[in-house]
Amino acid sequence: MHFDTLALRATHQPDATTGAVIPPIYLSTTFARNEANELSANYGYTRPNNPTREALEKALAALEGGAVGMAFASGQAATMTLFQALRPGDHVVLSADAYYGTPALLEQVFHPWGLTYTRVDMRDLDAVQQSIHENTRVVWCETPSNPMLAITDLLTISSMAHDAGAICICDNTWATPALQRPFDFNCDVVMHSTTKYLSGHSDVLGGALIFKRDNEFAQRIRTLQGLSGAVPSPFDCWLISRGIKTLGVRVRAQTATAQAIAEFLDGHPAVETIHYPGLPNHPDRAIIQQQMNGPGAMLSIQVKGGADEALQFIGKLHLFTRATSLGGVESLIEHRASVEGPTSATPHNLLRVSVGLEHAEDLIADLAQALDALR
Known part of the structure; x- marks a missing residue:
């Protein structure tokens, strides 16, 4: 499908019970069990899972062509959760011209915890190669970059990361999946601040991670998402889904x-x-x-x-x-x-x-x- 059609179909999920073209917002924080103490659906408590958030997460995965999407309370919450999935002693290669909050998280939160990182101009492929070490687990790209609009060659950088046994992550906030789909260039994870173009109306805070494969790393982050609780409210999810329709x-x-x-x-x-x-x-x-x-x-x-x-x-x-x-x-x-x-x-x-x-x-x-x- 063309992208405009995909954006509409991914968020068009009529309510199975009433037939409502626009599904309801499930504001409930908890879900009832029957006489046998069984849940009627796969929802027990809204922190790990909620129908409105689940609908958004499926739409996000569809937009980027990924296997699984996860919604967070902000772009920074998404980034922080991904770094939390790493281990002390791991190393991150980060674009020198990245959103300033990303290196701030690494320096102020994760560096004292034992995570190391190197900032490098992603346009200099030799410098990127030299910055990748044996303990490098993540190569983090942002293209176009913020605020200099430098462009990263995703196909080459992802190949470098994979050769070293690392994963390649692309912050796709500026381009959006309407203009760029990093999975087509072998990236492993796509990050979005859904506050920006995906919601599109400056009225909701949100973030997302989309995974090319539903693998062990993705499941670890899913666990952290539920444990930390850094998730958007059902109403925020509904607003982001509404914005996606016109993306x-x-x-x-x-x-x-x-x-x-x-x-x-x-x-x-x-x-x-x-x-x-x-x-x-x-x-x-x-x-x-x-x-x-x-x-x-x-x-x-x-x-x-x-x-x-x-x-x-x-x-x-x-x-x-x-x-x-x-x-x-x-x-x-x-x-x-x-x-x-x-x-x-x-x-x-x-x-x-x-x-x-x-x-x-x-x-x-x-x-x-x-x-x-x-x-």
């Missing part, structure tokens, strides 16, 4: 607008650099064409100057909301270094943009007037 349409429209914005900004006299996979001068264009169905709706702008000029620029915008996060229907812009804090390696003149569903001409006009004020 393909939203991403396609947002990508078209992002492309128009990137082309307008490319070469603008007040812009130092524009980072966007859809531009013909992107250094990873060959890989983009191989593994993505489109460049996506995220871009980063480096204005000429420093933090002062960047903040002055976003202060004059009217249609872009100055806020953290991405993937919603409204266009957002943020000064990324300020969000990441004093240890941030992000350039201080960089602004991260999540393109929404406003008309492209209106957004470009807003950017143009704000940039003109810098000249």
